Amino acid sequence: xxxxxxxxGGFDRVVALAGNPNTGKSTLFNALTGLRQHTGNxxxxxxxxxxxxxxxxxxxxxxxxxxxxxSLLSASQDEEVARNFLLFGKxxxxxxxxxxxxxxxxxxxxxxxxxxxxxxxxxxxxMDEARRRGIEIDTRxxxxxxxxxxxxxxxxxxENLMALLAEVAGVASGDTVTSPLRSRGTPEFxxxxxxxxxxxxxxxxxVPNARWIAIRLxxxxxxxEEALTSGRLVDLVARQQxxxxxxxxxxxxxxxx
Amino acid sequence: MNEPAVPTAAEVVREATALRRSLExxxxxxxxxxxxxxxxxxxxxAVHDAGSKRLDLDQRIDRIVTSRALGLPLxxxxxxxVFWLTIVGANVPSQMLATAFFWLEDLAAGAFDRLxxxxxxxxxxxxxxxxxxxxxxxxxxxxxxxxxxLFTVLEDxxxxxxxxxxxxxxxxxxxxxxxxxxxxxxxxxCNAAGVIxxxxxxxxxxxxxxxxxxxxxxxxxxFPTLIMLATVFVAASFRPAVASLVAAGSVVAIxxxxxxxxxxxxxxxxxxxxxxxxxxxTLELPPYRRPGVLRILYTSLIDRTLFxxxxxxxxxxxxxxVIWLLGNIVVGGESLATRIAEALNPLGWxxxxxxxILLAYIIAIPANEIVVPTMLMVYMSxxxxxxxxxxxxxxxxxxxxxxxxxxxxxxLMLFSLLHNPCATTVITIYKETLSVKWATxxxxxxxxxxxxxxxxxxTFARLFLGF
Numbered sequence: 001x002x003x004x005x006x007x008x009g010g011f012d013r014v015v016a017l018a019g020n021p022n023t024g025k026s027t028l029f030n031a032l033t034g035l036r037q038h039t040g041n042x043x044x045x046x047x048x049x050x051x052x053x054x055x056x057x058x059x060x061x062x063x064x065x066x067x068x069x070x071s072l073l074s075a076s077q078d079e080e081v082a083r084n085f086l087l088f089g090k091x092x093x094x095x096x097x098x099x100x101x102x103x104x105x106x107x108x109x110x111x112x113x114x115x116x117x118x119x120x121x122x123x124x125x126x127m128d129e130a131r132r133r134g135i136e137i138d139t140r141x142x143x144x145x146x147x148x149x150x151x152x153x154x155x156x157x158x159e160n161l162m163a164l165l166a167e168v169a170g171v172a173s174g175d176t177v178t179s180p181l182r183s184r185g186t187p188e189f190x191x192x193x194x195x196x197x198x199x200x201x202x203x204x205x206x207v208p209n210a211r212w213i214a215i216r217l218x219x220x221x222x223x224x225e226e227a228l229t230s231g232r233l234v235d236l237v238a239r240q241q242x243x244x245x246x247x248x249x250x251x252x253x254x255x256x257x
Numbered sequence: 258m259n260e261p262a263v264p265t266a267a268e269v270v271r272e273a274t275a276l277r278r279s280l281e282x283x284x285x286x287x288x289x290x291x292x293x294x295x296x297x298x299x300x301x302x303a304v305h306d307a308g309s310k311r312l313d314l315d316q317r318i319d320r321i322v323t324s325r326a327l328g329l330p331l332x333x334x335x336x337x338x339v340f341w342l343t344i345v346g347a348n349v350p351s352q353m354l355a356t357a358f359f360w361l362e363d364l365a366a367g368a369f370d371r372l373x374x375x376x377x378x379x380x381x382x383x384x385x386x387x388x389x390x391x392x393x394x395x396x397x398x399x400x401x402x403x404x405x406x407l408f409t410v411l412e413d414x415x416x417x418x419x420x421x422x423x424x425x426x427x428x429x430x431x432x433x434x435x436x437x438x439x440x441x442x443x444x445x446x447c448n449a450a451g452v453i454x455x456x457x458x459x460x461x462x463x464x465x466x467x468x469x470x471x472x473x474x475x476x477x478x479x480f481p482t483l484i485m486l487a488t489v490f491v492a493a494s495f496r497p498a499v500a501s502l503v504a505a506g507s508v509v510a511i512x513x514x515x516x517x518x519x520x521x522x523x524x525x526x527x528x529x530x531x532x533x534x535x536x537x538x539t540l541e542l543p544p545y546r547r548p549g550v551l552r553i554l555y556t557s558l559i560d561r562t563l564f565x566x567x568x569x570x571x572x573x574x575x576x577x578x579v580i581w582l583l584g585n586i587v588v589g590g591e592s593l594a595t596r597i598a599e600a601l602n603p604l605g606w607x608x609x610x611x612x613x614i615l616l617a618y619i620i621a622i623p624a625n626e627i628v629v630p631t632m633l634m635v636y637m638s639x640x641x642x643x644x645x646x647x648x649x650x651x652x653x654x655x656x657x658x659x660x661x662x663x664x665x666x667x668x669l670m671l672f673s674l675l676h677n678p679c680a681t682t683v684i685t686i687y688k689e690t691l692s693v694k695w696a697t698x699x700x701x702x703x704x705x706x707x708x709x710x711x712x713x714x715x716t717f718a719r720l721f722l723g724f
Contacts, residue, residue, distance in 0.1 A: 079459070104300040111292060136305040145299045181295070192276040196269070203269045217273035218280070220534055222460065225273075228266045 002055040003034030011053060011062035013172045016089070018066045018082060018113055019097035020106050024125040028097055028155040029065045032165075056165045061172070064091065070105075072112045080223060086116045090208060092172035093119045095164070100130035100137055100152070107146075114146065114180040116212050121167045122150045127159070147179040192218055204228060319419070328423040333509065335416075339407045341505035344484055347399035354398065358391035381581055389577020392630040393569045396481045401566065404477065405557035408446065417442055429535045431520045432527025434463035437470075441519060444474040448678050449685040451476075456689075462533045465695060466523050468686055472678040472703045473519040475512065478569065478626035482673050483508055485629055489652050490666035507670075515674050518706070568681060572624035579620055580631055608708055609668035609715030609724075611659070618672070623680045628673070664724045668711045675707035 019025045033052030052063050066082040086094060096113050098106035103124065110122055124137055143150040149167040153160045170176035196214035200207060207213065216224040264272075321327055362383050369379040411417060417439055425435035436458050444451030451471040458464040475483055487507040492500040527533060583594040594616065601612035617631035636659055655661040677683075677700045687696035718724040 103304055104296055107296045107299060108292065111296060134306065138303045138305070142299065142303040145302065188280055192280060196273055196276065199264055199269045199272060203264045203266050214273070217270065218277050220274075220277060220536065222462070222533075225270050229270055231266065 003032065003053075010060060012059045013092040014062045014064065014089070015168060015172060016064045016066055016085060016091035016094045017097060018069075018086065018094055018109070020068055020070055020099065020102075020109055023068070023097045023099040023106065024155045025068055025097045026065065028095075028123065028125065028153070028161075029063060031155050031158050031161060033063055057169055059169065059173075061168075064089075069109065071109060072116070083116070086113060087208060087212070091117070091119070093121060093168050095121050095123050095168060097123050097125050097155075100124045100126045101133060101135060103137065110146065111181065114148065115182060115215070116209055118148070118178045118180045119171050120148045120178065120180065121164065121171055122146060122148060123155075123164055124150060124152045125155050127152045128154045128157070145181060147181050149176065149178070189218070200228075322416075322419050323422050328419075332420060332423060333513075335411070336512065337505055337509045339404065339411075340508045341501060342407065343400050343404045343480075344488070344504055344508070345501050346403045347484075350399040351395050354395035355391070358395055359388075362387055362391065377585070380585065381578060385581025386574045386577045389573040389580065389627060389630070390570055392577075393573040393624075393626050394566065396629070397477065397569055397626055398562070398566060400480060400484070401477055401562045402558065404480070405446065405562050406553055408442075409553045409557040427520055428523065431524040432533065432535050433466045433470075433520075433523040434458045434460065434535065437463070437467040437519075437523070440467050440471060441474050441516070444471045444476060446477055448472055448474070448476045448682040452682060452685045452689055460533075460536050462531050463536065465690065466526050466531055468689060468695070469526060469699050469702065470519045470522050472682065472699070473515045473522065473675065475515060475674055476625070476679075478624055478679065479628075479673050480508070481626065482629050483511055483670055486666050486670050486673075487511075489655075490661075490663060511670050511674055514671070518675060522702075522706070569624050569626050572680075573627050576620055576623060576627050576631070583620075607715065608672070608711035609664045609718065610672060610711070611665075613659075614669060614672075618676065621679075622677075625673070625679050662724055664715060664718045664722075668714055671714065672707050672711050675703055675710060677701070677704040677707075 017025050017029055029052065032054045034054075051065070054061055054063060064085065066085055067079070069079045069082050072079060072083045072086070085091070094113060094117055096106075096110045098110060110120070113120055122142065124139060124142070127137070130137065137152060139150040139152050149171065151160060151164040151167055153164050155161070167176065171178065193211060193214045196217065197210045200210040200213050200217075204210075204213075213224060213228070217228075322331060365387070366379050366383040369383065370376075420442060421435055421438040424438040428435050428437050437455075439457060440451050440454040443454040448471050451474070452468050455464050455467040455471070458467055484504065487504040488500070491507045492503040495503045527535075580594075583597070584592050586593045588596060598612035598616045601615040605611040605613075605615045613636055614632055617628050620631050621628040633654075636654065655665075678686075683696055683700045686699040687693065690696065715724075
């Protein structure tokens with residue numbers, strides 16, 4: 001593995017870092033890219049974006065550090081940046097960083113990410129703190145339940161990072177096929193969703209994950225409604241599928257304001 | 258002649274809205290609950306925790322603190338205790354500060370006189386600007402120095418999210434966001450801070466509702482007015498032993514009136530200009546934590562108390578100067594202050610107040626904290642703000658010489674609670690919404706409500722209660 005710092009251009013794959021605030025996400029980002037990024041993230045304060053690169057197994061990866069959020073359901077600015085990137089930036093792999101000592105709370109976001117994309121690796125970070133508190137985590141059971149690879153790590157001391165990157169490489173290349181856990185609603189709700197999905201696909205051709213958009217529309221998500229009616233959604237997808245991949249960068253840059 | 262085989266995006270959204278209406282209203286909660294259930298099951302299988310006694314204790318506390326039966330009464334009790342401690346604790350230091358400040362004023366003014374400085378310079382500086390500052394510091398500093406640390410303790414303990422949890426069902430009925438309870442709590446400290454705190458609310462519609470109604474919780478600038486009225490008028494007829502309890506009780510009552518208006522106005526906004534449904538939200542109840550003493554003192558005294566006090570000082574100094582000028586510029590044998598007050602009298606009478614009180618409110622638009630001093634200044638017709646030795650004297654002055662009644666006191670409390678936010682808050686609303694329209698509505702809507710409510714209570718009291 002080699003850190004590529006801020007070197008831009010010529011990346012083979014894009015990897016996103018998502019997770020709750022203060023789960024050691026930026027520590028992991030720094031450990032992988034060799035950068036020293038301060039990415040403290042509080043509601044209402046500036047959302048800092050970080051982008052860097054690393055090389056692993058002869059493949060060059062671009063790492064995009066998304067704003068730390070507790071959820072992707074609502075439409076506050078930083079959450080929208082994270083959500084838009086996961087939805088339309090189509091990263092080859094998303095690493096969800098979780099705090100081992102507060103796994104339950106962190107899994108809530110992980111499940112929401114799984115609703116959007118199935119290319120996910122869960123990194124259970126801060127294992128050293130958890131061990132000190134007498135918390136043991138069965139990552140195999142987690143991986144079985146979630147349907148995606150799970151790797152325990154200590155980002156601070158770079159413990160187990162190679163194992164993490166091996167899983168990321170597998171998911172990003174498509175060699176590892178995941179079967180993510182998706183929550184089911186009530187029968188009426190599922191009926192409403194399946195009724196909407198083909199309509200969304202017809203109205204916004206090429207949109208990734210129409211199911212997710214259907215759920216958000218049923219939830220009355222004004223931001224998603226607006227993105228759909230204003231054509232911004234189609235626009236985002238079209239640009240993303242165009243020859244240049246600047247789009248993902250642009251979305252990430254929006255967080256820099 | 259082409260068939261619209263492809264639906265437009267707007268059609269899809271309409272279909273989704275129709276489907277949403279057809280679903281049971283609680284479906285979102287069900288989805289969220291099932292998600293949480295899933296997460297809990299997964300965690301239970303994967304995590305083996307050897308030392309979670311603390312979490313058990315937290316859960317046991319939460320079962321009481323957030324229970325249907327005890328949650329709200331407990332919250333009111335905590336609120337009452339906080340106010341009682343503030344009222345009891347602030348009284349003596351306030352008097353001491355006032356005595357010290359006014360002693361210094363006499364000393365300095367005397368020194369200026371001996372140096373041969375013209376009377377109007379001495380008056381403007383010491384009896385105008387300085388006196389405005391002295392009033393504000395002595396009236397505001399002690400309550401803030403007690404209220405803010407107590408508030409920060411509750412915050413650090415992790416109690417505030419529980420308050421939001423308890424009040425959620427009320428805000429939901431009003432079509433507002435449950436986290437509005439949090440921003441409302443911040444408004445007790447300062448409405449401008451409360452408006453900024455609405456950033457935690459994700460939906461723009463619900464955020465606007467929270468911004469526009471934040472004014473209905475009395476901020477620290479208005480508490481001294483409320484506390485004075487509660488102490489002087491409501492509690493005066495009780496034995497001294499229980500007087501402070503009665504005063505705290507009436508402040509709690511006026512806070513409840515404020516919460517009532519917050520909910521009613523949120524409800525009305527959600528059905529008119531800010532129509533929409535309340536969105537579900539997930540609120541993490543953080544573990545209870547022992548508050549760090551040093552951090553609390555730092556946050557509450559440096560970040561909050563000094564911050565708010567400095568702002569008050571910045572507005573009180575020019576206001577003190579204006580008060581002095583109005584009181585000392587004489588037109589046709591009467592001071593400007595008296596003339597304006599007389600012109601405002603009919604309007605003031607209609608809402609159970611008088612012209613002097615309205616004038617005080619106009620001068621205090623930059624900062625509500627200086628209402629009471631301004632009022633007393635015009636009443637005393639001495640051309641400057643006055644300090645009174647005791648609350649008994651204040652009562653005598655207002656009741657015997659200026660015809661105050663219980664109606665005046667109650668309506669003044671209501672007016673103080675409901676009227677327009679201070680200039681800083683209005684500017685903050687503009688900064689947060691970047692809209693002149695919402696800033697204007699944020700200023701004028703509460704003012705209109707204040708006039709309507711006080712007019713109704715005054716008319717009712719005069720017709721049926723013989724005031």
